[in-house]
Amino acid sequence: MTNPTNPPSPTQFALFSRILHWLMAAMLLAMIFIGVAMVASLGNYRWLVAIHRPLGILIFVLAIVRLVNRMLTTLPPFPPTMSQLERRIASWSEKLMYALMLTLPLVGWGMLSAGHYPIVMFGAVHLPPILPPNPQIYAILRPTHTILAYLLFATFLAHLGGVLFHTLIIRDRLLDRMALWPTRKCNCKK
């Protein structure tokens, strides 16, 4: 693999960035499915919500780590196969995903605070409220949490579709930039 700290332009994202990407991809996808399942499930709600709360807080912490890491590392350049417009869309959707990763847990935490719920993590461990109990604030944050989650899911689908298109149709090896597995480029380099 290429040394990520090697200037001037790396061919892959830094190793730590790639680890964060795949770890959080799995967590976020699990989180969205848990969230949408639990509100519709009479029987499974209790254990799904018990995972949802601490996993959301873990995502929030990792999102902050990821944001700091993103500001400190050099990115590999866009492949030449991406048009100006495509690059702009990719950059904006990245910003949107960072914003959602940070705000979704905060809205959830704030919504439970405003709803006068204890913010239980596990056992006796719980977080303090970040808002005073208030029905009007709760009534705004509760649907906001759902809408932002749908938006995150839609952004994920668009992101996945874009990467699949590049990988299967254009075949510019875009995915290699984020690969945690050995890529052909390094195997084949003479």
Add this chain to the structure above:
Amino acid sequence: MNSSESNQESQSLPKSLHRGSLILRLMVIGLVILGIAGLFAYTAGWLTPNVLTPTKIIDRFEQVNGEHPGFRRNHAKGVCISGYFESNGGGTVLSKAVVFLPGRVPIIGRFALAVGQPYAADAAHTVRSMALLFKLPDGEEWRTGMNNIPVFAVNSAQGFYDLLLASAPDPATGKPDPAKMSAFLAGHPESAKAIQLIRSQPVSSGFADSSYNSLDAFRFINAKGTVLPVRWSMVPVQPFQPLNPAMPRESDTNQLFDALIADIHSHALQWHLIITVGEPDDPTADATLPWPPDRQRVDVGTLTIDHVESEDTSPARDINFDPLVLLAGITGSDDPLLSARSVAYAQSFTRRESERKSPSAVSPAETTKLPP
């Protein structure tokens, strides 16, 4: 994925795809995206409209009771209370929960009638409830809602949903249709037995001399890690008074609430928190089944209620008494009603907190009125 493309130069693009291969690849992409979106829709319950959901349960409350914006969909008529729980330390062998350490814990709560209509007249045989929030010093909370019946009338969410409709008043007569109720009981023999047991128990004169039972089973975990099946009850210190025969079954007043308010103004009311410890074979997943009467009962402390307040001014109006807000050392059992209650209460809470609030039937003027 790994096609016959050449790798002469890392910069050059692979040859263009054959039309067949291109279509196949586009179809793969489409299937992946649609598959994940479909899984999402399935998980959300959008593809299974016949499955019972929390939304349907709360919708049914609105269907049978009419819409009463701002109020709880069940136990809609109530009054708020506060006081404290004084633990005697007797519960520490059963559970490591901090509430059982000797000492005092502040309480807020609510007495209510299990009706969906917030302005319904008090009736002696309506189920009465006591909901409590124990506020521990470190911010941990224990919430519990209890009823003055020995067992619950149903043992599943589906049973509850069916009973709601079967016991709904017929618009023509204003009374439940006996044929619908018989059909329900025929399909739910566990409910027929439970209702018989509920009816066999004498009803007390009011809120103050009623016993309130958790109905659902829970589990206690003590410091040694021993797990015990439990149910709990608030047993009144106030002596049992039989129902005043003068009280009509259908009254047009708040007389049960007014009597409670007068009682609290004249002296603090007290209940013993009694933990019933089940044996390993006792049913924990079926709230219609009583446990044998010889089970160990441990008095773990005394609840004192010394303040009463209208919902219009009390913070307890905006509290969801979710039965799964528990302390470390107390967990839910395998009773399916616990998860169903938790998620249905959340749905009811979200709806009422998003609606404009109307004044409670039990007004501040009523709760501050001193007894003659």
